[in-house]
Each structure stands twice: as C-alpha cells, then as structure tokens.
Amino acid sequence: MPREHRGPNEKLGTMLALAGMSNAGLARRVNDLGAQRGLTLRYDKTSVARWVAKGMVPQGAAPHLIAAAIGSKLGRPVPLHEIGLADADPTPEVGLAFPRDVGEAVKSATDLWRLDLAGRRDFLTGSFAVTAYATPASRWLITPADGSVAREPTGPGAVRVGHSDVTKLREAADDARRWDSKYGGGDWRSGMVPECLRVEAAPLLLGSYSDDVGRALFGATAELTRLAGWMAFDTGQQEAAQRYYIQALRLARAAADLPLGGYVLASMSLQAIYRGFADEGVDLAQAAVERNRGLATARTLSFFHMVEARAHAKAGDAAACAAALSAAESWLERSRDGDQDPAWLGFYSYDRLAADAAECYRDLRVPRQVRRFTETALARPTEDFVRSHGLRLVVSAVAELESGNLDAACAAGARAVEVAGRISSARTTEYVRDLLHRLERYGNEPCVVELRERARPLLAAPA
Structure with a gap:
C-alpha cells in the first residue's frame, strides 16, 4: 500500500x-x-x-x-x-557521480559493480539523460589525471596487488571484446564482465598497491567498465550503460590514461548520437580529440575524428562531417604497424572507417556515397565481427532503397536478418526494425512481404 x-x-x-x-x-x-x-x-x-x-x-x-x-x-x-x-x-543514484577524490571514485565504481543491473528491473528506472555527462566530461577535461593513486595496506588481510593481477584483468577484457564483436552484447558470456568487476576487480581496487601498479589497475578496470557499458548499450540498457561509462571515465582519470579516457568519451558520444543528442555527441567527441592531440597514436586520433563525423552527420552538418571524415582518413594513413596502439583499438581499420562513413552519408541522405563506402566495409571477413557485418548490411539496404532498388534492398535486408538472428544485439534488431519501417510504403510488394516474414521471429523475440 x-x-x-x-x-x-x-x-x-x-x-x-x-x-x-x-x-x-x-x-x-x-x-x-x-x-x-x-x-x-x-x-x-x-x-x-x-x-x-x-x-x-x-x-x-x-x-x-x-x-x-x-x-x-x-x-x-x-x-x-x-x-x-x-x-x-536512493539506490538508483548509484554510478552517476564523478568524485574528485580517488578513494571516493573507488567507492563509486565498486558500489555500481556490486549491483546486478541486468537482474534488477526496479533499479535503473531513470531515463537516459545526456546532461548527466556534463560534469564528468568537464572534470576530465580540466584534470584528466589524478596525483598519486598508491594505496597503503588497511589491515592484516589486505590484498597486495601486483602486475600479474592486472594482466589477468586485461586478458579478461581482451576475451570480452572478442565475445562482444562475435556474439553481441546480450550473449550469456557478456554477463561475465560485470561478474569479473564484482568478484575480481573490486577486491583489487580495495587492496594495497604502488602508484605504478595502481595506475595499471585503474586502467584495466576502466577498460572492463567501459566494456560493460558498451554491452549494456548494445542490449538497449541505456541507463546502465550511462552509469558504467561515467565510472569508466573516472577510472581512466585515475589511471592517467588520456587515450582511454578519450575512448570512453567517444563511447558516450556514440550513445548520445544513438539517443538523438547530436550536438552533445559532437562535444563529447571533440573533447576526446582535443585532449589527445600530441598524445594518442595516429590510429586512435583517427577513430576519435570518425566518431566526431558521426555526430556532425546526425546533426545534419555535411561540411563539418566531411572535414572530420577527412581528418580521420588522414590520421589513419599516417598510422604504422610499429605504432603502440592500445589493445582496445584492435577492431579499427579502414573498413570500420568506411562503415561509419556509410552511416554518416545515410544520415545525410546521400545514397551514392553510402553504397560506395558500404562496398568497402562489407569486404572484410565476418567471422570475428558478426554484429558489425549485420549493421553494415542494414545500412546497405537503406542505401539501395533510397536509390530506388527495392529488390536489392530486400536482398541485403534478408542477409541482415539472418545475421541478426545469430547474435544477441538489441541495436542490430533496432536497425532491422528501422529498415522495415522504411519499407512500409511499399505495402505488399512480394519481396517486402517475404522480408517481413523472415524478420518476424527476430522482432518477436524478448529483449
């Protein structure tokens, strides 16, 4: 009552x-x-x-x-x-804070990890609010690295953390990235990331460590926390994703890892774009670029510019989008095999740039450019990047449709539905749903009816 x-x-x-x-x-x-x-x-x-x-x-x-x-x-x-x-x-406020103090930052992150976000429907009940990113982004820009993060033993049973502990966390992050790309953010193995944060990472952050080990530890936990956010984003859990991203950015600051902080900001930008906040997406992507000039590798800067282009396209600014895409391509051309690129950037190559360029031109309604870039994007083998392949097929279908090629659009859509049925990704399903919405004006054309029937089990599946 x-x-x-x-x-x-x-x-x-x-x-x-x-x-x-x-x-x-x-x-x-x-x-x-x-x-x-x-x-x-x-x-x-x-x-x-x-x-x-x-x-x-x-x-x-x-x-x-x-x-x-x-x-x-x-x-x-x-x-x-x-x-x-x-x-x-007051529990739903957990994860939204970006504390100035390192100790408070550890508490904020570990409090979030201890909650079973996927299993508590009564917890994350707030709508995604892009304004929640304002304070974290500004504090990171002003002070992107903490002072010493060394932590002294707090009792006889305190865990003494070494580099081998950090290595295990980084290996878990590597595995999780592969699972996510191949099976989608909702695959059962994705649940192992929050579990790893709760069971493995939290006790380490609450242990004792030198400044050097501490920086590495904060970096590894930031990577895992960003991954948890990305997987939540892919499965439509926008509130959870936002909280994970905020904590990942705070941990990256403790790690004094500016490229990783930029990567988190780029992830925030992509979420803002997806939720319809293009201007804020531009700000977040540009923050990642500006703070990393002269610090990040060429490939890393290329990725940040690419995300910026996505935001400009969603905002309808064709000139700014073209400039950002040009910068992304230029930086990618400067990258070399010997560069010390971060492990988390292993997915990014010219085909990924082409895929996002295609999405940019889809948003700008230039189907000829969409088709051009999609051909390059779809040339890459798909076994390790199944979700990306499915998304690219949908973008290709939209381009064919806007070019007046209904049969080709339905053919690409059918292939996208087949891929989407093999992974657990609410985002991919949403792309398919958008394609079907665009096809509604063709009524009962045979290929449209067939595609609709193919997609019915996918769209009826529980989220």
Missing part, C-alpha cells in the same frame, strides 16, 4: 507544472516506463492526484519512474528530493 506524507506534495505538483504534464499524462508515462522494465502498472489520473494532493508515496519502482518521466520532459535528471520523494530507495 502507498504510504502517507504529512499533507500535499507541493514539490511534485510544482515539477509537474514546470514540465507541462497533466496528471493523466504522468500516469500514462509511468505505466509505459514500467512496461519497458517488465512491470505491470495501472496508475491513472486519480493516482497522481493522490500523490500530489494527499502526499501518498507509491511503493516499489514508482517513485523512480515518476522522476524519470518528469526528467524526460525537462531533458535532465530529476533526483527524488526534487519531487518530494526523497525517502524512497
């Missing part, structure tokens, strides 16, 4: 007015957000009236869903205290 407040919840009423939401509108949005998380809620305008006028506090996930619904209208995170529900479980 809902709990009583002492009188009306004036804060909630004020925030509803500020967001321009009616009682019925809030109830509907809360029910929808609950359904997205597997919850069956039946709130209506009378329920909301009770929350406001009588100060009733709904139980379970509802307070956080209310905050998320209002936050999505305002375009920023809304903490529970701002809507008069501060006495609800």
Whole structure:
C-alpha cells in the first residue's frame, strides 16, 4: 500500500507544472516506463492526484519512474528530493557521480559493480539523460589525471596487488571484446564482465598497491567498465550503460590514461548520437580529440575524428562531417604497424572507417556515397565481427532503397536478418526494425512481404 506524507506534495505538483504534464499524462508515462522494465502498472489520473494532493508515496519502482518521466520532459535528471520523494530507495543514484577524490571514485565504481543491473528491473528506472555527462566530461577535461593513486595496506588481510593481477584483468577484457564483436552484447558470456568487476576487480581496487601498479589497475578496470557499458548499450540498457561509462571515465582519470579516457568519451558520444543528442555527441567527441592531440597514436586520433563525423552527420552538418571524415582518413594513413596502439583499438581499420562513413552519408541522405563506402566495409571477413557485418548490411539496404532498388534492398535486408538472428544485439534488431519501417510504403510488394516474414521471429523475440 502507498504510504502517507504529512499533507500535499507541493514539490511534485510544482515539477509537474514546470514540465507541462497533466496528471493523466504522468500516469500514462509511468505505466509505459514500467512496461519497458517488465512491470505491470495501472496508475491513472486519480493516482497522481493522490500523490500530489494527499502526499501518498507509491511503493516499489514508482517513485523512480515518476522522476524519470518528469526528467524526460525537462531533458535532465530529476533526483527524488526534487519531487518530494526523497525517502524512497536512493539506490538508483548509484554510478552517476564523478568524485574528485580517488578513494571516493573507488567507492563509486565498486558500489555500481556490486549491483546486478541486468537482474534488477526496479533499479535503473531513470531515463537516459545526456546532461548527466556534463560534469564528468568537464572534470576530465580540466584534470584528466589524478596525483598519486598508491594505496597503503588497511589491515592484516589486505590484498597486495601486483602486475600479474592486472594482466589477468586485461586478458579478461581482451576475451570480452572478442565475445562482444562475435556474439553481441546480450550473449550469456557478456554477463561475465560485470561478474569479473564484482568478484575480481573490486577486491583489487580495495587492496594495497604502488602508484605504478595502481595506475595499471585503474586502467584495466576502466577498460572492463567501459566494456560493460558498451554491452549494456548494445542490449538497449541505456541507463546502465550511462552509469558504467561515467565510472569508466573516472577510472581512466585515475589511471592517467588520456587515450582511454578519450575512448570512453567517444563511447558516450556514440550513445548520445544513438539517443538523438547530436550536438552533445559532437562535444563529447571533440573533447576526446582535443585532449589527445600530441598524445594518442595516429590510429586512435583517427577513430576519435570518425566518431566526431558521426555526430556532425546526425546533426545534419555535411561540411563539418566531411572535414572530420577527412581528418580521420588522414590520421589513419599516417598510422604504422610499429605504432603502440592500445589493445582496445584492435577492431579499427579502414573498413570500420568506411562503415561509419556509410552511416554518416545515410544520415545525410546521400545514397551514392553510402553504397560506395558500404562496398568497402562489407569486404572484410565476418567471422570475428558478426554484429558489425549485420549493421553494415542494414545500412546497405537503406542505401539501395533510397536509390530506388527495392529488390536489392530486400536482398541485403534478408542477409541482415539472418545475421541478426545469430547474435544477441538489441541495436542490430533496432536497425532491422528501422529498415522495415522504411519499407512500409511499399505495402505488399512480394519481396517486402517475404522480408517481413523472415524478420518476424527476430522482432518477436524478448529483449
């Protein structure tokens, strides 16, 4: 049963007015957000009236869903205290902080890792808010590296961390990257990354280590945390991805690893773009570029410029996109086999640049360029990059469709559906769904009907 407040919840009423939401509108949005998380809620305008006028506090996930619904209208995170529900479980705030102190940073990260994000539908109930990246990005830009991170023993049972411990974490990150590319972020093996962070990494960060070992340890845990975020992003868990990314950036700062911090910012940028925040995506990608000039390898800078191009394309700025793509290609041409490229960049080569260039021109609606770059992107063998191949096939299908080649579009779409059915990637499924939406205007054309039937099991599968 809902709990009583002492009188009306004036804060909630004020925030509803500020967001321009009616009682019925809030109830509907809360029910929808609950359904997205597997919850069956039946709130209506009378329920909301009770929350406001009588100060009733709904139980379970509802307070956080209310905050998320209002936050999505305002375009920023809304903490529970701002809507008069501060006495609800504060757990959903975990992972959003970017502490200045290294010790607090360790606590912030390990608190997040200890939560089973995939298994708790009542935890991450806030909508993705790109504004949550503002403070982490600005603090990283101002101070991208901490002072000494050495940690002294805190008791007789403290773990003494050495480079061999760090090596194990890096090997786990290498394995996870391969799983993700081949099987998608939702593959059962992907769950081993959060488990590794909880069981293996957390005790090490809470152990004792020299500054040198500590830097390496923070770098390895930052890599794994970014991977956890990327896998959450690929499976549609945007709230979880955002929290992992914020903590990964904080850990990269403790590692004094600017290229890795830039990689996290690039990941944040791609998520912002995917969620429709192109301008913020540009800012995040440019932050990665600017802080790494003269520091990162040529291949790394090429990747950052490529992400910047994606953001410009989504914003509809063709000239800025072309300039960023040109910079990406120029830096990639300067790279050499002997460069000390980071291990996490092993996926990036000219075919990946071509694939993203194709997506840029898809967003800019230049199908001739999409087809040109997609041909290069699809030339790479697919056994280790199955998800990427599926995404490229969908982009190719869209280009064929916009060029008036319906049969070719459906053929590429059918191949994409076959690939998507072999992996666990909500993002790939969403690409297929978008293609089918574009094909709706062709009604019952035989090839469209056939493709729709092929895709039906994929689209009906649970997320």
